[in-house]
Amino acid sequence: MPRxxxxxxxxxxxxxxxxxMAAALADRDMARVIRIFRQRTGASxxxxxxxxxxxxxxxxxxxxxxxxxxxxxxxxxxxEGLAIPSHLLGLAAEPSPSPPPARTPKPSALATAPLPARxxxxxxxxxxVDAGLLADLDQLTDGFRRIDRRMGAPAVFRxxxxxxxxxxxxxxxxxxxxxxxxxxxxxxxxxxxxxWQALDMDQPKAAWQHLRLAAQAARExxxxxxxxxxxxxxxxxxxxxxxxxxxxxxxxxARTIAAQRTSSTFTAxxxxxxxxxxxxxxxxxxxxxxxxxxxxxxxxxxxxxxxxPALAHFDASHLLRWKGQVLGHLARKHDAEPMLRAALAEADxxxxxxxxxxxxxxxxxxxxxxxxxEACTVARKxxxxxxxxxxxxxxxxxLVFRAHLEPWSDTPCVRQxxxxxxxxLPEAGPITWERxxxx
Numbered sequence: 001m002p003r004x005x006x007x008x009x010x011x012x013x014x015x016x017x018x019x020x021m022a023a024a025l026a027d028r029d030m031a032r033v034i035r036i037f038r039q040r041t042g043a044s045x046x047x048x049x050x051x052x053x054x055x056x057x058x059x060x061x062x063x064x065x066x067x068x069x070x071x072x073x074x075x076x077x078x079x080e081g082l083a084i085p086s087h088l089l090g091l092a093a094e095p096s097p098s099p100p101p102a103r104t105p106k107p108s109a110l111a112t113a114p115l116p117a118r119x120x121x122x123x124x125x126x127x128x129v130d131a132g133l134l135a136d137l138d139q140l141t142d143g144f145r146r147i148d149r150r151m152g153a154p155a156v157f158r159x160x161x162x163x164x165x166x167x168x169x170x171x172x173x174x175x176x177x178x179x180x181x182x183x184x185x186x187x188x189x190x191x192x193x194x195x196w197q198a199l200d201m202d203q204p205k206a207a208w209q210h211l212r213l214a215a216q217a218a219r220e221x222x223x224x225x226x227x228x229x230x231x232x233x234x235x236x237x238x239x240x241x242x243x244x245x246x247x248x249x250x251x252x253x254a255r256t257i258a259a260q261r262t263s264s265t266f267t268a269x270x271x272x273x274x275x276x277x278x279x280x281x282x283x284x285x286x287x288x289x290x291x292x293x294x295x296x297x298x299x300x301x302x303x304x305x306x307x308x309p310a311l312a313h314f315d316a317s318h319l320l321r322w323k324g325q326v327l328g329h330l331a332r333k334h335d336a337e338p339m340l341r342a343a344l345a346e347a348d349x350x351x352x353x354x355x356x357x358x359x360x361x362x363x364x365x366x367x368x369x370x371x372x373x374e375a376c377t378v379a380r381k382x383x384x385x386x387x388x389x390x391x392x393x394x395x396x397x398x399l400v401f402r403a404h405l406e407p408w409s410d411t412p413c414v415r416q417x418x419x420x421x422x423x424x425l426p427e428a429g430p431i432t433w434e435r436x437x438x439x
Contacts, residue, residue, distance in 0.1 A: 009043035013054035016088055025088040030062055030069040030078060038063075049136050053182060056143030057302075076178040081131035129175040129183065133296040137167060137186050142309060145193060149351050153197035160197065164190045183384060184221035188214045189309050192230050200353070202392040204237050211237075225266050225308055228258035232273050240393065244280035251277055265307050269314055279329040287330060292322055317346040323359045328407035332367040339364060356385035356394040360401055365427035366434075367404050376405070380420055 015021055015037070023379045024032035034048060045059040052059075054077070060065035069075060077088050127133070140163060144156045175183070195210035218226030224236045232254035235247035251274045258270055275290035298319055307314070324339035331351055340362040347355055358384035366375035386394035402421065405414050 004204070007134045007186065009037075009041040009047050011037065011083060012040055015040055017087060022088070022232060025084065025146070028075065028089060029067070030075075033078070033082075033084075034059065034063045048082075051131060052077045053131060053134065053138075055307075072404055073178050075134060075375060076176060077131060080176065080179060081135070083130075083132070110325055127170070127173055129170055129173050129179055131179065131182070133170075134179070134182050134186055137163075138189070138309065141186070141190050141193065145309070146350065148193070148197060149353060150389070152353055152361070152391055154198045154390045157194070157197050160194055162191065164194060181221050184217045185223055185226065186222065188217035188226045188230065191217060192226070192233060194235060198231075200391050200393045201235060202396070204241065208234065222256050225262045228254040228262065228270065229308060229310065231257060231269055235273070235277060239277055239280060244277050247277045248281070263307060264297045264301040265311060265314060268294045268301065268319060271297060272319055272326075275326045276322065276329075279326045284330050291326060294319060294322075313348065313351075317343060321347070321358050321361075324365075325357075328361050328365045331368060331437050333365040337362065337365045337369070351390050352385050353389040353394065356389070356391060357397070358383045359385065360394065360397055363401060363406070365428075367401075372405065372408050372411065376417045380417055383417075383420060 016025065018036070023031065024030075024036060030074075034045075034373045037043065037357065038045070044056075045054040045063065049056045049059045058067065062069060069078070075089050078084060081091050141160075144160045144163065148160075164187065167183065169191060170183060171180075186434050191214035195207045195214060198204075198207035198210060211230050214230035215234075216229050218224075218230060232251055235250035235254070238244065238246035238250075252269075254270060255274070258267065259262065260268075267307075271290045271294035275287045275294060278287035278290055298316055320339050321343035324336045324343060327333075327336035327339065340358065344355075344358055344362065349355075349360060359378050363375045363378040366378060375392045377400060383395065383398045385391075386398060399421065402414075402417065405417070408414050
């Protein structure tokens with residue numbers, strides 16, 4: 001099921017001046033602060049976590065006293081997220097949103113032009129850039145991500161590009177260093193999603209630009225998981241263009257970045273991506289070893305560990321599908337087919353575009369096993385999902401799959417697939433998109 005975005009609670013008037021809360025703040029006892037805040041607002045631990053950009057499991061540990069808040073950055077997270085007056089936690093007062101500061105903020109990866117002397121035109125009045133606003137931006141990105149999965153990239157690409165521009169414009173406003181770091185995280189997530197959408201729309205130049213921006217913003221935010229994620233996604237550019245070997249250095253670079261500090265879930269994702277690319281270059285032994293590492297990492301993943309938004313739904317079921325795809329590519333159809341069928345049965349129905357890829361993997365295994373009629377039926381369903389989500393990538397892959405059916409061209413099932421492939425074909429030329437180079 002898609003991750004539910006909790007409602008954002010707000011502190012009632014006078015909360016911070018209450019004797020019990022004032023004492024907790026003076027002692028910097030965030031366990032008591034969270035407990036009182038939740039009692040007075042009715043907020044869940046998940047809702048508090050969304051405000052301060054921490055997982056629910058971490059909030060639970062803090063509230064139970066298992067994990068103490070000690071770093072300055074963590075106190076700033078809570079001050080900004082819960083709207084606690086900074087001085088009550090002994091923090092420096094936040095900069096006022098107006099007038100603009102005399103000194104221009106240090107340029108960063110999210111900057112695409114010199115900073116304006118006043119807020120950009122897209123921001124009509126002074127805006128307080130804080131953890132609450134960043135949570136709202138994250139929520140908007142999650143909404144675009146869900147629509148993308150169900151309706152395809154063209155349904156949201158323009159809006160998502162405007163969303164990225166809005167995030168970039170916010171850089172021109174005053175904010176704390178912690179907030180600026182978190183803004184870079186938000187920008188990295190949005191840019192990576194745009195990059196993947198451009199890939200799906202067969203726009204490699206735009207994909208590379210967005211993924212490079214995502215990597216730069218993640219590096220600015222000191223987030224190795226986001227940095228490694230964007231770098232690994234760059235590897236799909238040569239992979240999808242038929243040059244899988246050129247993807248391997250990018251995967252190796254991503255592994256080096258991820259060695260710093262990343263979750264077990266992301267490690268599993270990265271090993272699975274590596275296995276896919278190794279399978280495409282025909283290195284069976286290395287691909288199987290990468291799958292073993294992915295399995296081991298997923299087994300280590302804790303239920304509440306922090307994940308990047310893009311991998312919020314990556315779990316054992318998704319890994320099973322990936323393993324089936326890799327094994328099918330390695331012509332191990334007897335191992336791959338049951339994995340793919342199981343993954344298909346467990347797949348979230350809202351992942352419409354991903355379902356097209358899963359069905360194509362299964363159809364490929366069926367052809368290897370001589371089950372041509374069923375393979376055609378499955379491929380026609382994959383084509384339906386590809387067109388439903390306007391996925392140029394998967395529609396092209398159906399055409400590639402059709403080449404494997406040449407020995408059976410005169411059979412009724414293949415002729416029916418040919419008929420559906422000929423329906424709704426573009427008149428001529430490649431698929432294009434008006435705003436390839438959206439910054």
